[in-house]
Amino acid sequence: MMKIVVEKNYEDLSKVAANLVREEIEKNPKLVLGLATGSTPEGMYKELIRLHKEEGLDFSKVTTFNLDEYVGIEEEHPNSYHYFMKDILFNHINIDMNNTFIPDGQAENPEEYCKKYDKLIEEKGGIDLQILGIGENGHIAFNEPDEELNVGTSIVGLTESTIEANSRFFDSIDEVPKTAITMGIGSIMKAKKIILLANGKKKAPVIKELLKAEKITTKLPASMLLLHHDVTIILDEEAYRG
Ligand code: F6R
Numbered sequence: 001m002m003k004i005v006v007e008k009n010y011e012d013l014s015k016v017a018a019n020l021v022r023e024e025i026e027k028n029p030k031l032v033l034g035l036a037t038g039s040t041p042e043g044m045y046k047e048l049i050r051l052h053k054e055e056g057l058d059f060s061k062v063t064t065f066n067l068d069e070y071v072g073i074e075e076e077h078p079n080s081y082h083y084f085m086k087d088i089l090f091n092h093i094n095i096d097m098n099n100t101f102i103p104d105g106q107a108e109n110p111e112e113y114c115k116k117y118d119k120l121i122e123e124k125g126g127i128d129l130q131i132l133g134i135g136e137n138g139h140i141a142f143n144e145p146d147e148e149l150n151v152g153t154s155i156v157g158l159t160e161s162t163i164e165a166n167s168r169f170f171d172s173i174d175e176v177p178k179t180a181i182t183m184g185i186g187s188i189m190k191a192k193k194i195i196l197l198a199n200g201k202k203k204a205p206v207i208k209e210l211l212k213a214e215k216i217t218t219k220l221p222a223s224m225l226l227l228h229h230d231v232t233i234i235l236d237e238e239a240y241r242g
Pocket of ligand 1: 035036037038039040041067068132133134135136139140141142
């Protein structure tokens with residue numbers, strides 16, 4: 001079931017999302033939390049940091065799994081998702097870094113590594129709450145629209161539109177990796193609860209498509225969420241109305 005929440009603006013969306021995360025951590029301090037990178041959840045991370053610093057929200061027993069990472073750039077690279085997560089969240093809360101997992105874009109044996117990542121999620125008890133953004137092309141994590149979608153964590157090629165969208169973080173479009181490692185649709189669908197966030201006018205067309213979808217299609221990877229029993233979509237007015 002998809003529950004739709006529309007907030008006035010990005011700030012409110014971020015606060016509502018952070019509060020849902022807070023509630024889950026308070027219910028279960030050992031929460032296994034699935035995290036996304038990108039611009040969308042930045043405000044939510046900022047609010048989670050505030051909740052930690054000002055209201056004592058405790059991450060010490062929380063485990064996190066990130067959705068994806070570029071292949072071909074080092075963890076220390078400022079554009080890697082490893083770097084991003086430390087910079088935007090992990091360095092500012094009391095999480096045990098040993099409990100944070102991000103796919104390794106440098107793995108020597110990628111195929112084996114992908115299987116290991118899914119197995120590790122399972123060993124930690126599965127993802128309790130997964131945070132998602134959505135691409136303008138309907139991707140979730142880096143599961144791009146295609147004839148087929150991967151079930152488990154996989155190495156994938158990024159589409160031109162994703163490379164272009166992500167080029168805003170790089171000096172030039174040629175520097176954007178063309179390959180990534182990403183949790184598959186199955187890895188995401190196994191999460192007990194999912195929150196998808198979208199803000200801004202640019203996301204309005206894909207959100208409109210998703211909200212009117214009555215069929216699932218690999219051409220709109222986010223439509224797979226129609227099969228999940230506990231999805232909350234949190235939007236701002238701009239993403240909702242355009
Ligand atoms: C990031 C991820 C992507 C983004 C999506 C939206 O870990 O999995 O699917 O959520 O590309 O990106 P932003 O938030 O930058 O618009």
